[in-house]
Amino acid sequence: MELKVNQDNCLGCGVCVVACPVNVSISPEVSGGHGSKTTETIMMVENGVIKLFSEDKCTKCGTCQVFCPTDAIWLE
Amino acid sequence: MAANIKEVKAKDFNVERSAEEDRELSFKDESCVGCGVCESICPVGAIKLGSVGAIVRNDIDESKIEIDEEKCVLCGMCSVGCPVDALEFTVDGTPISEIETYPKLISSAEIDDDTCIYCKACERACPREAITVARQLPDRSKLVTGEIDIDKETCIDCGICEEMCPADAITIDQKGPEDFDIAVDKDKCVYCLVCKKACPVDAIMAACRTCSYGEYDLDPKDAEVTGKALIDDDACVRCGWCEEVCPVDAAKVEKPFEGELNLDLDKCTTCGACVDVCPCDVLFFPKSSAPGTIDDKLMKDEQFCIYCGACENVCPVEAIDVKRTGIKCTPTKSKSWQKSIDSLKTN
Numbered sequence: 001m002e003l004k005v006n007q008d009n010c011l012g013c014g015v016c017v018v019a020c021p022v023n024v025s026i027s028p029e030v031s032g033g034h035g036s037k038t039t040e041t042i043m044m045v046e047n048g049v050i051k052l053f054s055e056d057k058c059t060k061c062g063t064c065q066v067f068c069p070t071d072a073i074w075l076e
Numbered sequence: 077m078a079a080n081i082k083e084v085k086a087k088d089f090n091v092e093r094s095a096e097e098d099r100e101l102s103f104k105d106e107s108c109v110g111c112g113v114c115e116s117i118c119p120v121g122a123i124k125l126g127s128v129g130a131i132v133r134n135d136i137d138e139s140k141i142e143i144d145e146e147k148c149v150l151c152g153m154c155s156v157g158c159p160v161d162a163l164e165f166t167v168d169g170t171p172i173s174e175i176e177t178y179p180k181l182i183s184s185a186e187i188d189d190d191t192c193i194y195c196k197a198c199e200r201a202c203p204r205e206a207i208t209v210a211r212q213l214p215d216r217s218k219l220v221t222g223e224i225d226i227d228k229e230t231c232i233d234c235g236i237c238e239e240m241c242p243a244d245a246i247t248i249d250q251k252g253p254e255d256f257d258i259a260v261d262k263d264k265c266v267y268c269l270v271c272k273k274a275c276p277v278d279a280i281m282a283a284c285r286t287c288s289y290g291e292y293d294l295d296p297k298d299a300e301v302t303g304k305a306l307i308d309d310d311a312c313v314r315c316g317w318c319e320e321v322c323p324v325d326a327a328k329v330e331k332p333f334e335g336e337l338n339l340d341l342d343k344c345t346t347c348g349a350c351v352d353v354c355p356c357d358v359l360f361f362p363k364s365s366a367p368g369t370i371d372d373k374l375m376k377d378e379q380f381c382i383y384c385g386a387c388e389n390v391c392p393v394e395a396i397d398v399k400r401t402g403i404k405c406t407p408t409k410s411k412s413w414q415k416s417i418d419s420l421k422t423n
Contacts, residue, residue, distance in 0.1 A: 001127040001138070021345035021392040059392040060127030061349040065134045075130040 001075050003042070003058045005050050009072035012048040016064035016073050017041070022057055043073070099150040100166045101143070107310050108140045108162040109355040111384035114154035115141070117416055122147035123154060129349040129390040153416055156180065156405075159332050159384055160313050160355070179408035179417060181332035183314045187305040191326035194303040198318035198327055203357040203380075206311035207318060211303030215263075221293035222267030222284040224260050230279035231258055237271035237280060246271060315356035315380045333420075334402030335383035337376055343395035344373050350387035350396055356380045359387060398422070 017023055023030050023041045030041060039053040043064070050073060065074045084091040110128030124142045131138050152172050155165035156179055165172050172178040187198065187207075194211040226237075226246075233256045238246045245264035249257040267284035285293060305326075307318075318327040337358070351359045351374075358381045362371045374395075385398040399422045408414055 001130060001136075019347065021347040021349075024345045025343075025393050059390075060130045061347055061390055061392045062127075062130035062133035063347040063349060063392075065130065066348070075127065075134065075136065 001060055003052065003055045003060070003064075003073070004076050005043070005052055005073045007049040007051075007072070009070045010049045011070055011072070012045050012050070013069065014045045015067045015069065016050065017043055017045060019063050019067045021061065021063060022059060026057070098166075098168050099152075101148065101150060101152070101155065102164050102166075103139070103141065103143070104162045104164070104310060105139050107160050109160050109313060109384055109386050110140045110353060110389070111159065111386040112389045113157045113159060113384065113420060114163055117153050117157035117420060119151065119153060119416065120147050120149055122149075125389065128353060128386065129392075133349065133352045152178065153413070156413075157417065157420060159183065159382060161310065177409070179413055180406045182404040182406060183330050183332040185307050185312050185314050185318065185329045186327070187307060187318065187322075188326045188328070189304060191324050192303075192305050193324055193326075194301050194305065195323060197321045197323060198305065201317040201321040202312075203315060203317060204311045204313055204355060206308040206313075207305060208308070209303060209305045211301055213301055214299050216266065217263045218298035219294065220266045220284070220286050221290060222265075222282065222286065224262070224265055224267065224271075224280070224282040226258050226260060227279045227281065228258060230277050232277055232279075233258075234276060236274050236276065240270050240274050242266075242268065242270065313355045313382055313384075315358075315382055317357070317380055320379065330404070331382055332404050333383040333400050334404075335381075335422075336397075336399040336401065337378050337381045337383065337387075338397040338399070339374055339376060340395045340397070341373050343393050345393055345395075346373050347392065349390045349392065350374070353386050353390045355384065355386065356382055 017030055020042055023043070026041050027038050042054050042057050043050055043052050060075055062075060110125065110132065112125040115123045115125045122144045124144070126138060126140050126142060128140055130136055131140055152165035155163040155172060159181060167175065173180050194209050196209045199207045199209045233248065235248055238248050243264045243266050245261045247259055247261070251257065267282060267286065269282050269284060272280045272282045314329050314331050316329040316331065319329045346361065348361070351361065358377050360375055362375045365371055383398055383400050388396045388398045400420055403417055403420055405417055
């Protein structure tokens with residue numbers, strides 16, 4: 001199972017970045033809604049759309065998919 | 077088909093054994109709770125737990141476990157360890173749970189029909205929707221007693237009684253502008269006297285006898301609710317909700333594992349994966365007690381925990397620790413089997 005994104009669907013809202021429990025443990029500032037200052041996180045919003053950086057850290061809990069309002073991030 | 081052939085020949089002795097058995101392992105994904113016990117007990121590493129969080133939360137059509145058919149040696153240990161009977165292992169068509177030489181986890185859930193009052197509390201509480209209570213209610217007409225009669229000569233066909241009757245016992249059959257029939261269904265009437273009080277021309281004569289003559293007219297046996305409570309063994313996970321909510325102690329549950337469930341709230345990021353995955357509704361997010369206050373991030377009803385470990389496996393930040401301290405199992409003569417079963421304990 002892999003983490004996938006579709007940038008065409010993405011609104012750039014950043015909910016997945018904030019909701020992801022792994023992101024929070026890597027970079028606590030993202031949980032406060034601030035943009036991450038590191039590419040060590042699984043995903044980040046860059047230039048208005050979501051981008052995957054370290055997807056190998058994903059534990060496949062499915063939280064991002066649960067919260068994404070536009071089905072732009074999912075596990076397959 | 078697995079062949080078991082042993083032949084040892086030497087000068088003074090001759091040992092031979094030959095056995096051919098049909099050994100088969102099958103998996104029921106709908107029963108699987110994603111606990112990973114099979115993965116830990118498999119002696120050859122043939123089972124891999126899937127991404128249970130993603131599968132359960134996003135309804136992904138994928139099996140919760142993967143079995144490498146090349147590696148599997150058809151020993152049946154996974155079937156013995158599975159706390160929810162999702163893996164069935166058969167030898168020549170007989171499940172090993174029915175073969176005495178194989179050990180078996182001791183667990184059960186039963187509802188005693190003699191004690192059960194068919195209130196359906198267990199059916200509502202069961203987190204796996206494993207309980208069905210089929211009940212036969214008593215005849216309403218046998219619980220009330222009274223008399224009712226409508227004087228058609230006085231009746232003006234206003235329809236008020238028909239409209240007001242809470243039991244839908246009165247019907248007016250309008251045949252023409254002034255031609256009608258009015259009838260009371262005595263199987264439906266409960267002698268509440270609403271029609272009598274509402275009738276503008278006092279055409280209804282009715283009396284309720286329940287309070288004054290009920291003990292003569294009615295048989296208490298007619299008021300009994302009968303039925304049957306059924307537990308779907310494939311869906312039941314022995315969590316104990318039914319036992320807890322039953323008002324008459326008719327439900328009895330025995331769990332296969334004993335243990336401890338510990339939450340590290342400093343690590344928890346409230347992603348909710350554990351809440352969604354828990355098969356027993358043990359974990360929940362508490363409601364805030366007042367505006368502006370945050371209570372504990374995550375709470376547990378540990379009495380319903382079966383210590384399966386599904387929550388610990390799915391937690392992305394290691395905030396959950398499930399300890400298994402006891403395993404109830406029938407005895408086995410095989411030391412290696414006993415060792416494998418004991419390995420499920422976490423100390």
